[in-house]
Amino acid sequence: MVVLRAGLCPGLTEEMIQLLRANNIRTVVDFVSSDLEDVAQNCSVSYKVLVAVRRVLLAQFSAFPTNGADLYEELKSSTAILPTGSPSLDQLLDAGLYTGEVTELAGAPGSGKTQVCLSIAANVSLGLRQHVVFLDSTGGFTASRLYQMLQARVEDREEQMEALQRVQVVRVFDIYEMLRALHEVRDCLSQQVESSAGLLKAVLIDSVSAVLSPLLGGRQSEGLAIMMQLARELKTLAKEFSVAVLVTNQVTRDNSTSALKSALGRSWSFVPSTRVLLQGRAAPWEEGTAHTACLAKSPRQVGSGYGKGRCGCGAVGCRVSLPRGTHCNGRVADVCY
Incomplete structure (x- = not known):
């Protein structure tokens, strides 16, 4: 459970964090599962900004499939x-x-x-x-x-x-x-x-x-x-x-x-x-x-x-x-x- 914080991704400022916390949105899961239209209205934040932030968070924290050979090559190069x-x-x-x-x-x-x-x-x-x-x-x-x-x-x-x-x-x-x-x-x-x-x-x-x-x-x-x-x-x-x-x-x-x-x-x-x-x-x-x-x-x-x-x-x-x-x-x- 990753807690939202300033700098976690571009566009996620400290001011936005405080507004989101005031509406009980504290984690990445809370944010991406929320209705952004309601969030934009309740927090007085641009809907386009919220969509951009969610897109980046999904790219950072979503799981993507990979195969064993790629994982092995990555392991050899990074260990x-x-x-x-x-x-x-x-x-x-x-x-x-x-x-x-x-x-x-x-x-x-x-x-x-x-x-x-x-x-x-x-x-x-x-x-x-x-x-x-x-x-x-x-x-x-x-x-x-x-x-x-x-x-x-x-x-x-x-x-x-x-x-x-x-x-x-x-x-x-x-x-x-x-x-x-x-x-x-x-x-x-x-x-x-x-x-x-x-x-x-x-x-x-x-x-x-x-x-x-x-x-x-x-x-x-x-x-x-x-x-x-x-x-x-x-x-x-x-x-x-x-x-x-x-x-x-x-x-x-x-x-x-x-x-x-x-x-x-x-x-x-x-x-x-x-x-x-x-x-x-x-x-x-x-x-x-x-x-x-x-x-x-x-x-x-x-x-x-x-x-x-x-x-x-x-x-x-x-x-x-x-x-x-x-x-x-x-x-x-x-x-x-």
């Missing part, structure tokens, strides 16, 4: 793989994050979700010289930590600062701010022109559960509708603009098997194409926390997503160790188990 900066995690993900897909990192507090997001932001902005949008709903983003990661990868200060400038951070502390930020990202991508500075290739959201969990209480139906609206926004953003979307989520335990699973319920479980469950535990031989990642869902690797693996997360035999930060100027080292 890119973004390395995460962690060889072990890349191995688990079959080379890295795929554009056009939504990937989920799920884990308990302290499992390393934010650190993985920062590592991906550092690698994409520095190694690939592409832009990153980081939507922070928990206050967990720290520029100093990101800077440490960049210092560990390159010594040239100018390159470090250029990489920092490619990471745009947006603080979003409720679902409506998050949806608004995603709409702005889509608008920017619609007008984006490739330059030497690179394109936006990754949208990182830490976390979705922080803004969705408060809505899934007493008002279950309304919260579920908003959650699925967010899901559509994420999948559309990834697909239409060939962007890799990464979200973080909390975990809970299955009542029957006690296996770890991502939060937000069954409806959300179908949203990500790939799901990785992170776990952290104290390393007995040195200070700090060691992290492991289990592949719980993947469209490319057989055997993920069903059963119960060694880590109790539901993955079958897909378990790797992740890089862990040390005390040597933010550098990372692989930890073996």
Whole structure:
């Protein structure tokens, strides 16, 4: 359900949006299904303008048939793989994050979700010289930590600062701010022109559960509708603009098997194409926390997503160790188990 907003298509101004809202026309479906003669009379808007706007909206949001061969060629030409900066995690993900897909990192507090997001932001902005949008709903983003990661990868200060400038951070502390930020990202991508500075290739959201969990209480139906609206926004953003979307989520335990699973319920479980469950535990031989990642869902690797693996997360035999930060100027080292 796409909400009408200024700039969604040519001719749809803020003044027109306010007039339409006053007549309970708030979404694209509301608009295209309305009698435009009545709308023109009630809103005092030109009938020709309304017809032109509806024609554009129908072209943008209607479904058109296509065949499998064309879809496959489009997939080959638009898909890119973004390395995460962690060889072990890349191995688990079959080379890295795929554009056009939504990937989920799920884990308990302290499992390393934010650190993985920062590592991906550092690698994409520095190694690939592409832009990153980081939507922070928990206050967990720290520029100093990101800077440490960049210092560990390159010594040239100018390159470090250029990489920092490619990471745009947006603080979003409720679902409506998050949806608004995603709409702005889509608008920017619609007008984006490739330059030497690179394109936006990754949208990182830490976390979705922080803004969705408060809505899934007493008002279950309304919260579920908003959650699925967010899901559509994420999948559309990834697909239409060939962007890799990464979200973080909390975990809970299955009542029957006690296996770890991502939060937000069954409806959300179908949203990500790939799901990785992170776990952290104290390393007995040195200070700090060691992290492991289990592949719980993947469209490319057989055997993920069903059963119960060694880590109790539901993955079958897909378990790797992740890089862990040390005390040597933010550098990372692989930890073996």
